[in-house]
Amino acid sequence: MEEEREEGGSDGGLRGSGVALMCVYAFCLQFTPSEPYLVPFLTKVKGFSNNVVTTEIFPVSVYSTLVFTLLAAPACTYLKYRSVILIGTLGRLSTFFILLFGRSLLSMQLMQATYALGVASDLVFSSYLFVLVKENMYQSLTSFTQASSTFSFFIAAELSQLLVSEGVNLIVLLYISTCMVALALVACVFLPVEMRHWIDVSSLGDLELDWETPTSSCQNFVELVKATWSNRSLQLLSLWWAFQLGGTAMIENYGTNLFDAVDPTSIYNGHVIAATQGASCVAALIAVPASRYTSKAGGLLYAGGSGLTWLLCVVLSRSKALWIVHAAYILCVALNKFLLCILYVQCARFLSHGHFIFLFSLNAVAALLVQSSLQAFVEVLNANLSAQFYYVGNYFLLLTIVFAVLVKAYYQSSNATLLR
Known part of the structure; x- marks a missing residue:
């Protein structure tokens, strides 16, 4: 165990250089000024219609992300976490090479698949942090890397806006993104090798984890889920x-x-994405201190959040004024960041053992299943963008009603403090 401690730093922690390296990796990976202008690049440079991008290219990443996320956990069982992260980073780099040199619809669909591989590795990176250090250091390390990612994306979005406003060709944004992801790949090679998991399995009470045989592994997995x-x-x-x-x-x-x-003539995507990131950062920062007040609303807070999301989707689907669409989009993303941050804190309080990352991973897979189902639904209906946001809005309205009913039923059955 002493050797493992030395790799990760003293006392199961990390040296400052290790933390800095992970922040550099997170920063470089998210510094992609091409992201706010990906749709204009595909329509104006590659020659695809907005409808083709919406119905034939982007849906590939939704289904691929689900598949790769399901494969991520088994891959980490047989490979080092760092190896899986390295594969995901290679997927991100491949995405930009295909964008630069691909021309056919098939190549753009392949680009979305490699992008999904990179997205799935983001979840592995969160788990990697968890197994790299003791639990009491996990929150700090996560905060550092998340701050690096968010700040990087904010700066990249503003840079893209500046370059586009100056008339720089969109392909330049792709070259910048490619170089930064290549630097992330180099940083990934030097990331610390993960140690044995630091979690204290005695916190699980009578649940003993024995991973010696496939049968016991399956049984212990089921027990852990329960x-x-x-x-x-x-x-x-x-x-x-x-x-x-x-x-x-x-x-x-x-x-x-x-x-x-x-x-189609608007060039302000960079400002909008940067503003969205800024609003999301503010929402995340105020969520935890605000939770002491919002907890009084109990589960109805989340039903109300779904209801507001429905209203914003109606605005997105109906408005023809671009500034209104921008504002509704920023508010929608920031609102959900706020609610999710409060949710994570509440879930951590209710969790009876230390496997929060396990809860996060499986809930993320469930969310991907929901997203894939919604994607399939709008594809079957062959809905245009306005109709797609209208249907998604109706989905949130249904979620609001169903969740409010469930919360009311749970309150009545528990007679008081559920979700507070």
């Missing part, structure tokens, strides 16, 4: 988590498509 969701409040919060996050992902995925559909 232990994770044994709390009734946590079951209800996890339901909202999966269904809300799955719907919100549809809004975020097709936001820039909608901007382009409302006004």
Whole structure:
């Protein structure tokens, strides 16, 4: 064990250089000024219509992300976490090479698949941090890397806006993004090798984890799932988590498509994405201190959040004024960031053992299943962008009603403090 401690730093922690390296990796990976202008690049440079991008290219990443996320955990079982992260980073780099040199519809669909591989590795990176250090250091390390990612994306979005406003060709944004992801790949090679998991399995009470045989592994996995969701409040919060996050992902995925559909001549995507990141950062920062006041609303807070998301989706689907669409999009993303941050804190309080990352991973997979179902639904209906946001809005209205009914039923059955 002493050798493992030396690799990760003293006392199961990390040296400052290790923390800095992970922050550099997170910063470089998210410094992609091409992101706000990906749709204009595909329509104006590559020659695809907005409809083709919306219905034939972007949906590939939704289904691929689900597949790769399901494969991520087994991959980490047989490979080092760092190896899986390295594969995901290679997927991100491949995405930009295909964007630069690909011309056919098939190549753009392959580009979305490699992008999904990178997205799935983001979840592995969160788990990697968890196994790299002791639990009491996990929150700090996560905060550092998340701050690096968010700040990087904010700066990249503003840089893209500046370059586009100066008339720089969109392909330059792709070259910058490619170089930064290549630097992330180099940083990934030097990331610390993970140690044995630091979690104290004695906190699970009578649940003993023995991974010696496939049978015991399966049995222990089932027991761990039962232990994770044994709390009734946590079951209800996890339901909202999966269904809300799955719907919100549809809004975020097709936001820039909608901007382009409302006004193809607009060049302000960079400012909008940067403002969205800024609003999300503010929402995340105020969420935890605000939770002491919002907890008085109990589960109705989340039902209300779904209701507001429905109203904003109606605005997105109906408005023809681009500034209104921009404002509604920013508010929608920031609102859900605020709610999810409060949700994560509440779930951590209700969780009876230390496997919060396990809860996060499986709920994320459930959200991807919801998102894939919504994607398939709008594809079957062959809905245009306005109709797509209208249907997603109706989905949130249904979620609001169903969740409010469930919360009321849970309150009545528990006679008081559920979800508070």
